Structure formats: structure tokens, C-alpha cells
Amino acid sequence: MVHCYRLLGSVHEAEDLVQETMLRAWRAWDSYDAARASVRTWLYRIATNACLTALEGRARRPLPAGLGGPSDDPGAPLTPSFDVPWLQPFPDARLGDPAALATARSGLRLAFVAAMQLLPARQRAVLVLREVLEFSAAEVATMLGTTTASVNSALQRARAGVAGASAEGLAETDGTVIDRYVQAFETADVEALVSLLTDDVVLEMPPVPLWYRGATDYGRFMVRLFAMRGPHWRLLPSAANGQPTLAAYCRRDGVYRLHTLQLFTVRAGRVSHIVVFQDPALPELFGLPPVLAP
Known part of the structure; x- marks a missing residue:
């Protein structure tokens, strides 16, 4: 579910896509070949492509700072914009045990997820699969039906796109x-x-x-x-x-x-x-x- 959330920016949509992934996997189980990919790789391929399909034609999920400059008027009207599909926070409780949180934390920080919303969908997928989940470029190329060179190029552009969020994404947790x-x-x-x-x-x-x-x-x-x-x-x-x-x-x-x-x-x-x-x-x-x- 965390993987889908990183790509979509919505907890509710991530839940729906997890269900879609399980349904696609069940239907395709007879065609699964363990000699070609592990179950983990196979499931991430299905989930990633389900998310990419869901993102087609959808508006990105921003935070307010992604829409324009700061206000200097503390008395400005607090008028909500419900037509904007805002980025949602992800409850840590959905991760289960503390070890899962520790593993997911670097790619779950809100600044990182918000910065990813500015990237094209396939660049988001490449960044998460390579940098967060640590799949090889060849594995990601197979998942996305492209070439290793294309994956490396997309990763380079995605890294540049989220560079400003990386430091904040690794900020302190001292309470x-x-x-x-x-x-x-x-x-x-x-x-x-x-x-x-x-x-x-x-x-x-x-x-x-x-x-x-x-x-x-x-x-x-x-x-x-x-x-x-x-x-x-x-x-x-x-x-x-x-x-x-x-x-x-x-x-x-x-x-x-x-x-x-x-x-x-x-x-x-x-x-x-x-x-x-x-x-x-x-x-x-x-x-x-x-x-x-x-």
C-alpha cells in the first residue's frame, strides 16, 4: 500500500489500487513464471502499472506551496479549495510493526511525496522502484516495458526534480x-x-x-x-x-x-x-x- 501511496498521494486511492493489484495477480497467477521474476518483483510490476494506469489524465496532488508563492497577509480569507485533489497524510499505523516504518521512512516523508507529485508519472515510478525499493535498472526496465537506458535517464531527471525535498525528507524525529x-x-x-x-x-x-x-x-x-x-x-x-x-x-x-x-x-x-x-x-x-x- 505504501508503494501505491507514494505514486498516487492518496491513502484512499492507494487502498483501491492494492485491491486492483491483488485482483490482477489472482487472474494472472497461472502465467507467473518463477524463473523470470520473484513474486515480490512480479507484484510490484503489477502494482506499479496499475498505478500508472490510474494516473493517466489525473491532476497531481499538491500541497499549497506547490501552487504559488507565500502570503504575507495573516488576515487573508481562509477559503478552502475543495476542487483541488490535495495530497493526503499517510497514517503510520498502516505500516504495522516499527521495523516496517523504519524501512519505509526515507521514502514516506511528506516533503518527498509532495515533490514526487511534480514529476511525470513514469519518473515517479522509476524513482521509487530504483531509489526506495532498490530494484536494479534492468528489473525496472522489465517492469515498465522499456529499456535500461530509458530507466537511467528517467532516474536522473527524477533525482533533479526532488533534490530540494531530499534534505527535508531526512529531517529529525526528536520529540x-x-x-x-x-x-x-x-x-x-x-x-x-x-x-x-x-x-x-x-x-x-x-x-x-x-x-x-x-x-x-x-x-x-x-x-x-x-x-x-x-x-x-x-x-x-x-x-x-x-x-x-x-x-x-x-x-x-x-x-x-x-x-x-x-x-x-x-x-x-x-x-x-x-x-x-x-x-x-x-x-x-x-x-x-x-x-x-x-
Whole structure:
């Protein structure tokens, strides 16, 4: 499922394509030849080609920063764009045991998956098959029905396309700064929040298409948020894309209601990137209660 998610950027679509892969494999089992490929290679070939077929004619799944420049207006209207097929976070719980997470982490970070959405579909496939799953160029050529030279050329172009995301994709997972972030957020302490950020921090909030860069604009926006939603919050740990993640609950009508899922990148002991997801599918995807007791 992780393989399909990396290519598609959607958990729900990945689930559908896994089912499609199993169906195709069952129908083709009589033609499987163990002398030509291992079962693993055979299944990845089927899954990859099913994903490539699904991607034909589809719009890519971006984050807001992939659509234009940052906003410098903390009072800009927070109008969601539901017509955009936004990139979804991937619940770590879907990976199973910790060893699976450790193996998948390098190719699951949100920045890496988001950067891949900018690539043509076949370049995405080559990059994942070669760099993440470590198939040989010859094996990938057989999977995709092309030549080794074409695979190597596509890999070179794909590497250039995701180069900027690679460093962020390997950022830290230390939870100390996240613990301090929780304390500051739950007390609506904007100054303390800003002190935990890098100067060039990025804040994105899909499905709202605008985004902010810089600790100053982040602080101005948070002043607005606490003025709008109030200072009463609870943040619970979650896990997505192998990165620190928090479920944020805002108190309304005497109870805490799920507001957003916040996914963090930490660099040099400070938060460098925050993606705040507000999606009605989040409770089901992450097993989150929609309401907490006071």
C-alpha cells in the first residue's frame, strides 16, 4: 500500500489500487513464471502499472506551496479549495510493526511525496522502484516495458526534480521540541511557539490554498487563530509519514472537537515545516475520536 501511496498521494486511492493489484495477480497467477521474476518483483510490476494506469489524465496532488508563492497577509480569507485533489497524510499505523516504518521512512516523508507529485508519472515510478525499493535498472526496465537506458535517464531527471525535498525528507524525529510546542499551543502562547521555529519556517493548511513563510508571519497568523477559535486547545500525539504529528482539538460548546492534524518537520532542534490538514476523512484514516471529554 505504501508503494501505491507514494505514486498516487492518496491513502484512499492507494487502498483501491492494492485491491486492483491483488485482483490482477489472482487472474494472472497461472502465467507467473518463477524463473523470470520473484513474486515480490512480479507484484510490484503489477502494482506499479496499475498505478500508472490510474494516473493517466489525473491532476497531481499538491500541497499549497506547490501552487504559488507565500502570503504575507495573516488576515487573508481562509477559503478552502475543495476542487483541488490535495495530497493526503499517510497514517503510520498502516505500516504495522516499527521495523516496517523504519524501512519505509526515507521514502514516506511528506516533503518527498509532495515533490514526487511534480514529476511525470513514469519518473515517479522509476524513482521509487530504483531509489526506495532498490530494484536494479534492468528489473525496472522489465517492469515498465522499456529499456535500461530509458530507466537511467528517467532516474536522473527524477533525482533533479526532488533534490530540494531530499534534505527535508531526512529531517529529525526528536520529540523534545514537539513536547514544548504542545505546551505552548495549549496555553495559546504565541511568543513561545515562535521561539521554537526556524526563521524560514513554512506553514501550510490544505484545503486552504494559501501558505506562509517565516516565523514572523506564522506568529501573526497564530494571533489571529487564537482570536478566532479561542485559547482552549488539547493536542494529542499521532503519527503520519514517519514524522511527528499532533491531532489538535479546539473547545466548543463545552467539549473539545477535532480541528486539524498537524504534521511537523524538525531541523536542528527547531520546527521548520508545519502542514495542517483539515479533512473530514481524518478521524477514519487515523482512528481519531472526533470529540474529547472536557
